[in-house]
Amino acid sequence: MKAPRFSYVRPASLPEALRLLADSGPDARLLAGGQSLLAALAFRLSDPQLLIDISRLPELKGVARVGDRLRIGAGTTHAALGRDPLVAAAAPLLAEAVPHIAHPAIRNRGTIGGSLAYADPAAELPACVLALEAELIAHSAAGERRIRAAEFFTGLFSTALRPEEILVAIEVPAAAAGDRHAIVEVARRSGDYAMAGVAVAATTAGAGVGTLRPVFFALGDGPVLASGAARALERGPLTAERIAAAKAALSADLDPPGDLHGGPQMKRHLAGVVLERALARIGSGERRAA
Amino acid sequence: MSEHIDITLTVNGERVTARVEARRHLVDFLRLDLGLMGTHVGCEHGVCGACTLRVDGEIVRGCLVLAASLDGATVQTIEGASDTGEIRDLQDAFIARNAAQCGFCTPGMLMAAADLLAHTPSPSREAIREHLSGNYCRCTGYQAIVDAVETAARTRAKA
Numbered sequence: 001m002k003a004p005r006f007s008y009v010r011p012a013s014l015p016e017a018l019r020l021l022a023d024s025g026p027d028a029r030l031l032a033g034g035q036s037l038l039a040a041l042a043f044r045l046s047d048p049q050l051l052i053d054i055s056r057l058p059e060l061k062g063v064a065r066v067g068d069r070l071r072i073g074a075g076t077t078h079a080a081l082g083r084d085p086l087v088a089a090a091a092p093l094l095a096e097a098v099p100h101i102a103h104p105a106i107r108n109r110g111t112i113g114g115s116l117a118y119a120d121p122a123a124e125l126p127a128c129v130l131a132l133e134a135e136l137i138a139h140s141a142a143g144e145r146r147i148r149a150a151e152f153f154t155g156l157f158s159t160a161l162r163p164e165e166i167l168v169a170i171e172v173p174a175a176a177a178g179d180r181h182a183i184v185e186v187a188r189r190s191g192d193y194a195m196a197g198v199a200v201a202a203t204t205a206g207a208g209v210g211t212l213r214p215v216f217f218a219l220g221d222g223p224v225l226a227s228g229a230a231r232a233l234e235r236g237p238l239t240a241e242r243i244a245a246a247k248a249a250l251s252a253d254l255d256p257p258g259d260l261h262g263g264p265q266m267k268r269h270l271a272g273v274v275l276e277r278a279l280a281r282i283g284s285g286e287r288r289a290a
Numbered sequence: 291m292s293e294h295i296d297i298t299l300t301v302n303g304e305r306v307t308a309r310v311e312a313r314r315h316l317v318d319f320l321r322l323d324l325g326l327m328g329t330h331v332g333c334e335h336g337v338c339g340a341c342t343l344r345v346d347g348e349i350v351r352g353c354l355v356l357a358a359s360l361d362g363a364t365v366q367t368i369e370g371a372s373d374t375g376e377i378r379d380l381q382d383a384f385i386a387r388n389a390a391q392c393g394f395c396t397p398g399m400l401m402a403a404a405d406l407l408a409h410t411p412s413p414s415r416e417a418i419r420e421h422l423s424g425n426y427c428r429c430t431g432y433q434a435i436v437d438a439v440e441t442a443a444r445t446r447a448k449a
Contacts, residue, residue, distance in 0.1 A: 002334075008292070020291075034355065035351075039336045104405060104406075106354070109355065
């Protein structure tokens with residue numbers, strides 16, 4: 001399948017890209033890593049007049065510690081995210097998510113900003129940034145706007161980004177010494193989109209859990225924070241009874257649509273499976289990086 | 291801003307200058323414009339991995355990269371990796387183990403396998419399967435391919 005005809009431009013700077021985007025209106029699409037957009041174009045699911053290539057913009061590059069936060073440039077590829085020592089130390093959930101994202105050849109091109117802006121409900125990184133209570137930083141000609149992850153994802157392939165905005169960075173609170181995390185998913189083939197998955201970020205208090213944020217993916221029209229399950233687990237030890245209560249709470253937290261993998265009942269079952277596996281990791285204190 | 295873009299890049303060590311349609315993906319550019327037919331076109335939407343090749347030293351899906359975006363880039367295809375002798379041992383192991391299956395995925399398999407061995411000198415069978423999972427196409431079980439990659443890894447480890 002061949003993409004429809006379009007024009008292409010690669011601006012040299014963020015201000016130039018913003019100007020082009022504002023001038024072109026809804027007929028333009030931003031091209032980051034292209035790992036979803038170029039496939040969509042091949043299927044002719046999208047018919048833009050102009051692609052604005054932001055993949056080489058210097059303003060979107062780099063990972064840096066900024067005080068008690070980690071700032072990740074939106075143009076950071078999945079592969080770069082997975083091998084960055086700052087990410088491993090301050091946002092290990094993101095590092096651990098990387099091997100789940102597609103395949104090595106795709107991770108070398110796809111970017112965190114592209115994944116978040118595309119907002120595929122089965123993608124890992126939207127769930128991770130919601131679990132981590134990240135802030136997403138968008139720029140437009142009017143300046144910078146910071147959007148909390150909880151307000152960023154607005155539905156199926158939909159975000160709070162405005163048409164004239166470009167996502168430039170993601171800021172994540174740096175993990176503290178006692179924090180725990182896990183990401184678990186079930187897929188038919190390694191690297192395929194998940195049939196069900198969960199990203200969990202937790203703090204510890206004494207021998208138990210302090211706060212806990214389980215965010216599911218491939219189980220709704222975007223990442224879904226399971227607040228009932230969280231309430232069943234917070235401020236206490238991860239006992240079998242409390243885990244069973246959390247799994248039971250998922251019936252109210254989640255309302256999964258069926259998809260080509262199976263119906264809602266199977267999705268609900270898998271949600272309980274991935275949550276239990278993730279909690280087992282959190283309970284064992286397993287952490288990839290200190 | 292144009293439907294045709296001028297690019298200059300390096301392909302298998304040779305400098306190439308071309309005017310490409312903006313919508314032209316890298317594999318069509320290589321096959322149709324440069325006549326390099328080694329990189330295969332399978333699904334053309336990033337699923338099958340038959341078009342795996344290197345851009346700036348890292349493997350990518352050739353169908354998910356626009357030629358127009360590659361001004362200044364370095365591209366290496368199966369022809370290049372073959373001509374330099376870099377993957378001779380992998381190719382020999384594939385031949386010895388008859389690891390072609392139907393043969394359509396083979397160029398992409400070799401590029402993905404070479405990438406694995408460059409990053410992980412002694413991969414487990416599980417790690418080999420994991421790394422090649424992006425190149426699964428449709429025929430048979432990849433057993434001989436995993437064998438061949440394992441053999442090449444062991445031979446390199448002894449060298």
